[in-house]
Amino acid sequence: MAQTFTRKEIEAHKRDDDLWIVMHNKVYNLTSYLEEHPGGKELLQQLGGLDATEAFEEVGHSDEARETVEAFLVGEISAEDAQEDVEIYRPNFEVTSRITEYGSNNKSSSILGKATVLAVVLGVGASAYYGKSSKVLSRTSVDQLKGLFSLQMMTSGGFWNGVTTATIFNGIVAFIGVNKFKEHFMEVNKVHTKFTLHKAPTPEVLLPKKLLKKPILHPQKYRKFPLIRRDSLSPNVYRLVFGLPRSTDGLGLPTGTHVAIRADINGKAASRSYTPTSNDKDLGRIELIVKVYPGGLISNYLATRELGDLVEFRGPKGSMKYHRDLCKNLGMIAGGTGITPMFQLIRAICEDPNDNTKVTLLYGNQSDADILLRHELEGFERRFPKKLSVWHVLVQAPEGWKYGTGFVTKELIKEKFGAPSSDFKVHLCGPPGMINAMKTNLVELGFEAPGVVSKITDQVFIF
Ligand SMILES: Cc1cc2nc3c(=O)[nH]c(=O)nc-3n(C[C@H](O)[C@H](O)[C@H](O)COP(=O)(O)OP(=O)(O)OC[C@H]3O[C@@H](n4cnc5c(N)ncnc54)[C@H](O)[C@@H]3O)c2cc1C
Numbered sequence: 001m002a003q004t005f006t007r008k009e010i011e012a013h014k015r016d017d018d019l020w021i022v023m024h025n026k027v028y029n030l031t032s033y034l035e036e037h038p039g040g041k042e043l044l045q046q047l048g049g050l051d052a053t054e055a056f057e058e059v060g061h062s063d064e065a066r067e068t069v070e071a072f073l074v075g076e077i078s079a080e081d082a083q084e085d086v087e088i089y090r091p092n093f094e095v096t097s098r099i100t101e102y103g104s105n106n107k108s109s110s111i112l113g114k115a116t117v118l119a120v121v122l123g124v125g126a127s128a129y130y131g132k133s134s135k136v137l138s139r140t141s142v143d144q145l146k147g148l149f150s151l152q153m154m155t156s157g158g159f160w161n162g163v164t165t166a167t168i169f170n171g172i173v174a175f176i177g178v179n180k181f182k183e184h185f186m187e188v189n190k191v192h193t194k195f196t197l198h199k200a201p202t203p204e205v206l207l208p209k210k211l212l213k214k215p216i217l218h219p220q221k222y223r224k225f226p227l228i229r230r231d232s233l234s235p236n237v238y239r240l241v242f243g244l245p246r247s248t249d250g251l252g253l254p255t256g257t258h259v260a261i262r263a264d265i266n267g268k269a270a271s272r273s274y275t276p277t278s279n280d281k282d283l284g285r286i287e288l289i290v291k292v293y294p295g296g297l298i299s300n301y302l303a304t305r306e307l308g309d310l311v312e313f314r315g316p317k318g319s320m321k322y323h324r325d326l327c328k329n330l331g332m333i334a335g336g337t338g339i340t341p342m343f344q345l346i347r348a349i350c351e352d353p354n355d356n357t358k359v360t361l362l363y364g365n366q367s368d369a370d371i372l373l374r375h376e377l378e379g380f381e382r383r384f385p386k387k388l389s390v391w392h393v394l395v396q397a398p399e400g401w402k403y404g405t406g407f408v409t410k411e412l413i414k415e416k417f418g419a420p421s422s423d424f425k426v427h428l429c430g431p432p433g434m435i436n437a438m439k440t441n442l443v444e445l446g447f448e449a450p451g452v453v454s455k456i457t458d459q460v461f462i463f
């Protein structure tokens, strides 16, 4: 029988050399895991002696992380102190079989098979109707069809006349239609098997929403997708496009959420977050803008992938699931690649005619060459001046620079965002040093301090 503890007893274990936490009414001793935790030791330190269930779940840990947890189990919370377990929404997209079938035509054949059966069934159904109502059609056209297929023998009977004629007619239509689709599916497979540098990615097919397949990513399980295109945008920035199994697959990433990418590097697993610049309207692909850091593990791994190499993704991750009523004014502070989650939101806001959120973006970089998605941001600002205003800040500004220089300061935030109010939220994403400085600035200006793990309801949300 597992040892039980009261919450009071757990509270005593909050030192670095003796750190326990509670999750789902179970007690874990994380002392030996502090330095190893991929999310950093600070978060665990802040939760030492406390219940970390919600924080752990908000992060969206992988299945591997959940398995690792069990290695640190020391007991359970006593019955009188046990809490009702936190309800967790975990979408379960069971689509793995499709993903393993890259380059195989089996899937298309099976779809073609199904389509043919469907066409025949529809044909017979329609014919039954037609058989009854053939009188409605002009006698001449029916006769012409009969003549055309030499069906004199078969067509000598009311209902069956119609059934036979229309089945053949529908069969021909279905055959042509199915072969058109066949071309399309073959094209998709071709894209996944034959990788040509800078070749256009998976062809896009816009289908009615109800025909779109379930999202292809899984929130806990990593799934592999091939690199199908790589563009070098500047010496250390790449646009990478990964192909989904079919051109009709949607990523299923709610606006505001991101993916995790994992790789085994020198025998150790590492994972990092990335916010695709593509969204659910861009079917069949995942597009990332990745900045390569000197010595950076995953960014260098990504930049050195060859076309066709498989990379592991999971998602959606993160508690920001944007909706247009989130707030009236959104202040964004981004540093470097921290622009990607902001860009995802900006794009969604600008492309939604019913979203009137006003976004003020403060975007910090070293030099103007480091500004990511500049062209796209300027385009949105020009087309939607009421929705978006961007203020760049550069450490090394070029001659004649019309925006700010140095760092994003408290004074600049005050000038651009104004006083905090209940309909004003702030989103932050950037290097840890910048985030910490911004947290301090915002709190000093009267904004609410962000929690250990950000929630969508927070006034200051950190990606
Ligand atoms: C929500 C979210 C979305 C993001 N979206 C994107 C995106 O779309 N595109 C993108 O490019 N990035 C994005 N990022 C950043 C991304 O997750 C990674 O942090 C980034 O790619 C760097 O990872 P890395 O493994 O290459 O570097 P790391 O190995 O984590 O290193 C980062 C930097 O620290 C330095 N460093 C590493 N170890 C040490 C050490 N021991 N001492 C001193 N310095 C060290 C490295 O040289 C490097 O410069 C996002 C981050 C978040 C949180």
Ligand code: HEM
Pocket: 021, 028, 030, 037, 038, 039, 040, 043, 044, 047, 052, 055, 056, 059, 060, 061, 062, 064, 065, 066, 068, 069, 072, 260, 271, 272, 273, 452, 453
């Ligand atoms: C025994 C407890 C824990 C284990 C074994 C664990 C394990 C892991 C692992 C393996 C990762 C890498 C990403 C993944 O695979 O999900 C990770 C990331 C992370 N963890 Fe934990 N974790 C634990 C507890 C917590 C708690 C209590 C928090 C509270 C906030 C936390 C916050 C994070 C964060 C913020 C990340 C980085 C998220 C990312 O960008 O992927 N972890 N953790």
